[in-house]
Amino acid sequence: MSNTFENKSIQDTLTAFNTTLEGLTEEEAQQRIKKYGYNEVKEKKQSPVIKFLKKFWAPVPWMLEITTIITYILGKYLDMYIILFLLIFNSVISFIQEKRAENAVELLKQKLNVKTRVLRDKKWKIIEARLLVPGDIVHIRLGDIVPADIKIIEGEVLVDQSALTGESMPVEKKKQNVIYSGSIIKRGEATGIVIATGEKTYFGKTTELVQTAKAESHLEKLIFNIVKYLVILDIALVIALFIFSLLVGIKISTILPFSLIVLIASVPVALPATFTIAMALGSQELANHGVLVTRLTASEDAASMDILNLDKTGTITENRLRVGDPIPAEGFTKEDVVRYAYIASDEASQDPIDTAVISCFRENRITPTNFEKINFTPFDPSIKRTEATVKLNQKILKVMKGAPPVIAQLSDTSNMKDYNKILENLSERGYRTISVAIAEENQKPKLVGILPLYDRPRKDSKDFIEEIKKLNVSPKMVTGDNELIAKEIAKQVDIGDIICNINDIKKILDENQQIKKVEECNVFANVFPEDKYFIVKTLQKGKHYVGMTGDGVNDAPALKQAEVGIAVANATDVAKASASMVLTHEGLTDIVEAIKTGRKIYQRMLTYTINKIIKTLQVVIFLTLSFFIVKFFVTTAFDVILLLFANDFVTMSIATDNVRYSMKPERLDAGKIVKASLILAILILVESFFSLWLGIFLKLSLNQIQTFIFDMLVFSGQFTVYMVRERKSMWSSKPSKFLLTSSIADIIFISTISALGILVYPIPIQYVIMILAISFAFTVIFDHIKSISFKTVGI
Numbered sequence: 001m002s003n004t005f006e007n008k009s010i011q012d013t014l015t016a017f018n019t020t021l022e023g024l025t026e027e028e029a030q031q032r033i034k035k036y037g038y039n040e041v042k043e044k045k046q047s048p049v050i051k052f053l054k055k056f057w058a059p060v061p062w063m064l065e066i067t068t069i070i071t072y073i074l075g076k077y078l079d080m081y082i083i084l085f086l087l088i089f090n091s092v093i094s095f096i097q098e099k100r101a102e103n104a105v106e107l108l109k110q111k112l113n114v115k116t117r118v119l120r121d122k123k124w125k126i127i128e129a130r131l132l133v134p135g136d137i138v139h140i141r142l143g144d145i146v147p148a149d150i151k152i153i154e155g156e157v158l159v160d161q162s163a164l165t166g167e168s169m170p171v172e173k174k175k176q177n178v179i180y181s182g183s184i185i186k187r188g189e190a191t192g193i194v195i196a197t198g199e200k201t202y203f204g205k206t207t208e209l210v211q212t213a214k215a216e217s218h219l220e221k222l223i224f225n226i227v228k229y230l231v232i233l234d235i236a237l238v239i240a241l242f243i244f245s246l247l248v249g250i251k252i253s254t255i256l257p258f259s260l261i262v263l264i265a266s267v268p269v270a271l272p273a274t275f276t277i278a279m280a281l282g283s284q285e286l287a288n289h290g291v292l293v294t295r296l297t298a299s300e301d302a303a304s305m306d307i308l309n310l311d312k313t314g315t316i317t318e319n320r321l322r323v324g325d326p327i328p329a330e331g332f333t334k335e336d337v338v339r340y341a342y343i344a345s346d347e348a349s350q351d352p353i354d355t356a357v358i359s360c361f362r363e364n365r366i367t368p369t370n371f372e373k374i375n376f377t378p379f380d381p382s383i384k385r386t387e388a389t390v391k392l393n394q395k396i397l398k399v400m401k402g403a404p405p406v407i408a409q410l411s412d413t414s415n416m417k418d419y420n421k422i423l424e425n426l427s428e429r430g431y432r433t434i435s436v437a438i439a440e441e442n443q444k445p446k447l448v449g450i451l452p453l454y455d456r457p458r459k460d461s462k463d464f465i466e467e468i469k470k471l472n473v474s475p476k477m478v479t480g481d482n483e484l485i486a487k488e489i490a491k492q493v494d495i496g497d498i499i500c501n502i503n504d505i506k507k508i509l510d511e512n513q514q515i516k517k518v519e520e521c522n523v524f525a526n527v528f529p530e531d532k533y534f535i536v537k538t539l540q541k542g543k544h545y546v547g548m549t550g551d552g553v554n555d556a557p558a559l560k561q562a563e564v565g566i567a568v569a570n571a572t573d574v575a576k577a578s579a580s581m582v583l584t585h586e587g588l589t590d591i592v593e594a595i596k597t598g599r600k601i602y603q604r605m606l607t608y609t610i611n612k613i614i615k616t617l618q619v620v621i622f623l624t625l626s627f628f629i630v631k632f633f634v635t636t637a638f639d640v641i642l643l644l645f646a647n648d649f650v651t652m653s654i655a656t657d658n659v660r661y662s663m664k665p666e667r668l669d670a671g672k673i674v675k676a677s678l679i680l681a682i683l684i685l686v687e688s689f690f691s692l693w694l695g696i697f698l699k700l701s702l703n704q705i706q707t708f709i710f711d712m713l714v715f716s717g718q719f720t721v722y723m724v725r726e727r728k729s730m731w732s733s734k735p736s737k738f739l740l741t742s743s744i745a746d747i748i749f750i751s752t753i754s755a756l757g758i759l760v761y762p763i764p765i766q767y768v769i770m771i772l773a774i775s776f777a778f779t780v781i782f783d784h785i786k787s788i789s790f791k792t793v794g795i
Contacts, residue, residue: 056091068084144184151195152175302599316457433453545665599662621681
């Protein structure tokens, strides 16, 4: 809508809104509020209770809930309480972590809650910006946040709209131009007509994108796929059990409790909780490095991220106008150019160019010249320059700086050859330029030199981009600036030389071609907020895990849509609320730590997942097949529940394990993980049947065999953790102290209760030590085969 009115005349705009230059009456304004609504962003709030209950409405919780119901029906209350505890524990932890992120829409609403000057009943009044309506006549000046989309009818202003459009340079806006809600007036005053309010503004449309944006939960999908494989196996084994019991004449009432054991063993009830703990610990680790995680799965997604979109303004660059390398005219030095530009500047004006010149003068410690300022003319769009009359060395000098064509008209530029060619070259490289000239009293000004101006990259940007390339994450720069500026910054930080205009890409009709083009680009120029969102979505369609950095309101939708949305330290509240990670230190280097930590978390979760699948396959297949062979259950239902505590809860300590990060993005692939686990599970089944044969060979009673097999399941489970935690030999690295202590304590506890007959039937201590030694020996042998298995499936 705003773009429509950019080309309309002022009179046509007034007519379209049925208003005049005298403004609306209060009565008309009230009627328009009823028609258009308040000038605010409507909230889409959800009750915290509903948010919490939604944690129970997903594929994995459904499986745990069904298992809980079945255990209740069969009267297995202890089993039911354990599963119910894990279900609630996981939901509570996840809910608490996600509550840390504030609501982006609420922050947008607060942003609009400012005061503004409006012409009502032919009088200028100060009212809340939320009461503005289309057709209102308003006045804005230096320092104001623009309260709505406004078409200027009088005056000229310099507007900082970087938070909205991503343009690094302030933009001149004059009569007929439209200025956007949420931008900031940096210089000048203007009167205009309100053409859009609330959600209809450029600002509001960004909000709508924030509300619709949402990253897919890859972790939820992964857990569901793993559980799906195990449940299919479970159903097949239970059917086989029932058929077998009918064939050999075993009562169904005997089979039902055992079927429940198989069900409990096959649904990895502690898997979601362990993932939650691993990610929560990872979030704490990242917080120590200055990265706050606001969406729990972001640390895992950081491990998988293969493309990182870097917002240029305020992220790669400082979002601050700086002076480049001065170009002096003949007879002057670089220091002279800065020195005279400084004389023609005024810090009190807060003009971005004056501020840049003053900073350059001070940072380079240029020797100040003692001068007495007689008169100063601030920048005026009509003359496009600043002028200072000063007394210097007993002479009266006039010093001016401004637009190069204007300075060229007023002064003698013969002391700089190729003046226009130099300016053209700087423009092609994306620089803005100002020229500086001086004149003695009643003489024609003489050119001092040219000052290039640009928003320079942060000092750490180039090193950061080089480092993430080493980690095999592809960086892409996204900017609202034109292709010339984008090309120059890209060159300085070495991000790549394929510069794309986003508008050209959006014209491609074939989706696959569009995805391919977006993948090829190193830099996107002329980007608007919806384009950043489009880039992230397109890359996600190409099966990429996408990161996005940003600092402004314009980045919020893309930050929320990306798997890893990263708000930089100086970001607006809106950007921080939409991101899944917030940097608390200046610069980008903490992102590298986030990637490395994410990949470490991935390794820990992979270890736990493989271990859990191996143990699940071992338990359900071994218990079923052994029943077919010996026609009795080789362990009791209670033993399986005890095994859940002895293994699952102790192996949660994997979340603290010492691991190495990978040099490439990681992907948790359910199919690959199950294949690798299946190979090892088959080997461990050999160990299980050997242990069963040994128990029978030793002529143990049925109760003793059940404890003997229970011990084997616990011990082999603990040793398997150490086998699968390393992709190479299990001796390649030290486990964490907490993991090692937990395992030792678990083995001592199980050995003690087995020897003393606490909770289980007692067996002689020498048998406990025997099965412990056998489990360890098998693990050492299987460790060599494991490496081949992992390499074969690509883990």
